[in-house]
Amino acid sequence: MLNKKEKILLEELQNNFPLRSRPFLDLAKRLNLKEKDLIKKIRVLKNRGIIRYIGAVFDLKKIGLKSSLIALSVKKKGLNRVVKIINSYPEITHNYLRSDKFNLWATISANSNQKILEIIRDIKKKTKIKNILNLKTIKVFKIDARFKIP
C-alpha cells in the first residue's frame, strides 16, 4: 500500500508537475526532499506500476481523432477468440469485460469516422457477431483521469 508521503508525491506529480528545466528539483524542494532521492522514489513508483506515465496528455479531438465506444454480446465460450480479434487493432485503445448482456466494451479512436466503421465491419466479419453497438461520441463533458488518492 501507499504511505502518506507517497500519496502526497503522487498528487503533486498528477496535479502540479512543473514545466521547468529541472522539474524534479522543483518538486523535491516543495516536498522537502533531495532531487536524487525524489527521482529514485518516482522510479520505484513507476516500476511498481502505480505511475503509468508522466507526460503530455493530448486532447485527441484537437489533433484530429474521432472516437467511438463499441459493445458486443459474447458467449463465454468464444470470449478469448473475440478478445484476441478486437485487441489486434491498434485503433482499439481499451477493451473491458463488463457485467451486462452486452459484456465486451471497447473504445476505438481513428483518423475518421469512416475508418471506425471499417474496423467495426471487419470485426463483425471476423467474429461473426452481427449485433455490435457503435456508440459514437457526440459530445465530451469530461475527461479527467486525475484521481483523489484514497
Place this chain on the structure above:
Amino acid sequence: MQDLKSLKIISILSQSLPITEKPFRLMAENMGIDEKRLLFNLKEYKRKKIIRRFGAVLNHRRIGLKANALVCWKTKDVDKIGKILASYSEISHCYLRRTYPFWPYNLYTMIHAENKSNLLKIIKSISKKIRIYDYRILYTLKEFKKKRQNLGKIKRVKRNEIYRIKEVI
C-alpha cells in the same frame, strides 16, 4: 516534410518523460530543438488546449480505486445533466453518445471508488441528485486492453489541425 516534422514532435511528446535530472533537455534533443523552446511550446500547447494537462497518469486500481463501473444514463436534458455529472470528482469521464431503440442510454460516465459498496452509494446519490432512475451499471470485471494512443502512428491528421500545432512549434 513540415507535416512529418509536426507528427514526429507529437509522437515524441506522447512518450513518457525520462525520469532524470533534466528530462526536457533529453526530449528536446530528440526533437532537434532546444530545451527552452520545448518548454515554451509545451506551455503554448497547454494554453491552446492541444495538451489537456502535463503530469502523471496513475493506475487507479493500484492507488486503491478497486471498484469501477461504466454507468449509462437515459435523459433528455443532456446539457444540464452532463454538466452536473462532470462536476463529480468520482467521475473521470462523461460522454454523450448515440443511442439505439433497444439501447436508449445516452450519457456515459466512468465512476471509481474504493469498493463496491461505496461505488453503489455514489451511484445512488448521483441518481437521486439528477433524478434519473433509468440507468445501467456495467461493472468493470476484467481489463483486456488499455493503452495510450500511439500518436506516432497517425498518418493523416487533419490539415488545419497540423497547422494549429505547427503555429507553436
